Amino acid sequence: MEKFSSKLRVTIYLDGVYHVFDEPALFSTDLKASSPKLTPGKVGDLELGILKAEGLVPMKSKNGLKTTDAYCVAKYGPKWTRTSTVVSSLEPKWMKQYQWDVLDPCTVIAIGVFDNNNLQAGEGWATDRLIGKVIRIRLSTLEFGRIYKYAYPLVALMPDGVKKMGELHFTLRFIYTKGSGDKIYQYTQPMLPKPAYTNPMSVYQIDSLRNQAVRHIAMRLARAEPPLRREVVESMLSGRGPVWSIRRGKANFQRVMECLKFFKTALIWLDDLRQWKNSRTTIVMFAVFSVFVYYSEIIIPSFFAFLFLKALRNYFKRPRDILCLDTNLSQVESVNTLDWQEELDTFPSSAPFEDLRLRYDRLRAIGYRIEETVGDLATQLERFHAMFSWRDRRATLIFTLFCLVAWMVFYLVPFRLLFFLFGTYLMRSPRFRVTLPPIPQNVFRRLPSRDDCLL
Numbered sequence: 001m002e003k004f005s006s007k008l009r010v011t012i013y014l015d016g017v018y019h020v021f022d023e024p025a026l027f028s029t030d031l032k033a034s035s036p037k038l039t040p041g042k043v044g045d046l047e048l049g050i051l052k053a054e055g056l057v058p059m060k061s062k063n064g065l066k067t068t069d070a071y072c073v074a075k076y077g078p079k080w081t082r083t084s085t086v087v088s089s090l091e092p093k094w095m096k097q098y099q100w101d102v103l104d105p106c107t108v109i110a111i112g113v114f115d116n117n118n119l120q121a122g123e124g125w126a127t128d129r130l131i132g133k134v135i136r137i138r139l140s141t142l143e144f145g146r147i148y149k150y151a152y153p154l155v156a157l158m159p160d161g162v163k164k165m166g167e168l169h170f171t172l173r174f175i176y177t178k179g180s181g182d183k184i185y186q187y188t189q190p191m192l193p194k195p196a197y198t199n200p201m202s203v204y205q206i207d208s209l210r211n212q213a214v215r216h217i218a219m220r221l222a223r224a225e226p227p228l229r230r231e232v233v234e235s236m237l238s239g240r241g242p243v244w245s246i247r248r249g250k251a252n253f254q255r256v257m258e259c260l261k262f263f264k265t266a267l268i269w270l271d272d273l274r275q276w277k278n279s280r281t282t283i284v285m286f287a288v289f290s291v292f293v294y295y296s297e298i299i300i301p302s303f304f305a306f307l308f309l310k311a312l313r314n315y316f317k318r319p320r321d322i323l324c325l326d327t328n329l330s331q332v333e334s335v336n337t338l339d340w341q342e343e344l345d346t347f348p349s350s351a352p353f354e355d356l357r358l359r360y361d362r363l364r365a366i367g368y369r370i371e372e373t374v375g376d377l378a379t380q381l382e383r384f385h386a387m388f389s390w391r392d393r394r395a396t397l398i399f400t401l402f403c404l405v406a407w408m409v410f411y412l413v414p415f416r417l418l419f420f421l422f423g424t425y426l427m428r429s430p431r432f433r434v435t436l437p438p439i440p441q442n443v444f445r446r447l448p449s450r451d452d453c454l455l
Contacts (some may be wrong), residue, residue: 016035018193046172047098057131075110079100085226113168114232148172152324379449383449
């Protein structure tokens with residue numbers, strides 16, 4: 001019997017040019033590629049001093065006494081740090097200092113306080129519990145070289161509302177070791193490695209790699225000394241779960257309205273000008289408008305000059321403290337017990353049937369309002385398309401004749417004169433106004449839509 005043998009050459013290629021997220025992208029503490037050879041040079045140093053915690057609430061009972069065995073965990077980039085456990089103390093003191101190399105200033109450091117249940121199991125608890133919310137601080141919001149000494153509140157969501165679990169005292173300093181030109185250059189560079197843009201991965205691939213990275217990190221840190229349990233790693237790395245929160249929905253809506261507050265104020269101010277509530281202001285602004293029409297080349301420079309002066313004025317009112325939790329923005333005061341129970345429920349839900357029925361009925365009501373809003377938007381868009389479709393022949397004829405007249409007018413009349421006439425008409429005195437809707441609005445509202453085609 002002949003024996004056959006051969007040599008098989010195998011080349012294993014590890015694609016380390018991508019960055020594998022192990023935490024939510026908005027709170028990422030690391031943006032570099034996986035391969036160490038592609039690690040950029042450091043731009044600064046981050047120093048963290050974990051001093052103490054005060055006013056911690058008891059997390060368990062030992063020998064009939066309520067107490068807490070607290071320790072603190074900090075993460076930045078791939079480096080994790082853990083303090084020792086202070087046994088049976090609601091005022092633990094650690095006095096530890098840690099340092100990290102910073103590769104990108106637009107990253108976040110995460111700090112969390114946990115209760116150690118490995119020393120002696122309490123009444124029904126077998127895992128290390130998070131005390132309050134994980135603290136996340138963005139380095140780009142810190143002043144370079146300044147030492148921040150802060151008492152950060154540890155806040156947790158409970159079924160009966162928000163509860164303060166204590167305060168964590170720490171110091172933080174970000175030292176930028178590069179020059180001013182390098183600071184500006186750093187902001188102009190892509191945040192992720194180049195292949196993330198030239199050959200991006202799908203959302204499912206990113207989520208799959210993130211879950212694998214979390215499991216790998218949890219297994220590695222479980223063998224460290226002192227060890228970090230899996231639930232601690234998941235609490236530090238995880239964001240929100242796939243749960244619906246009406247409170248966060250209201251908070252996000254308020255965030256949008258805060259960003260649009262400037263435009264809302266501008267519209268109110270323009271309406272006051274149109275209504276001549278202050279005649280002097282209206283006359284002055286009409287004169288300014290006339291100057292801009294005559295010297296149209298100064299409009300864009302004036303716009304950027306306004307933005308420059310506004311940013312310069314805000315520089316003297318810039319925030320100096322670390323961003324912390326905002327209870328008003330989080331809408332914690334306007335939430336009832338049912339909302340808290342829904343937000344803190346597990347996924348899949350473990351609530352009683354009656355609670356689920358109430359939640360479902362309320363969700364149907366919210367969905368109805370969203371459906372009506374989307375339907376109104378679709379109706380307006382279909383009316384816009386109906387102007388060209390000749391579905392309503394008379395309305396399309398009116399629009400076609402209007403376009404013909406506008407074509408001739410804009411071709412023959414100088415644009416400056418038309419713009420001046422439009423501004424004059426817009427800022428005319430209330431004596432020459434009519435409270436009825438304008439003609440274009442009347443024509444537009446008479447256009448057909450496909451609402452009648454829906455079942």
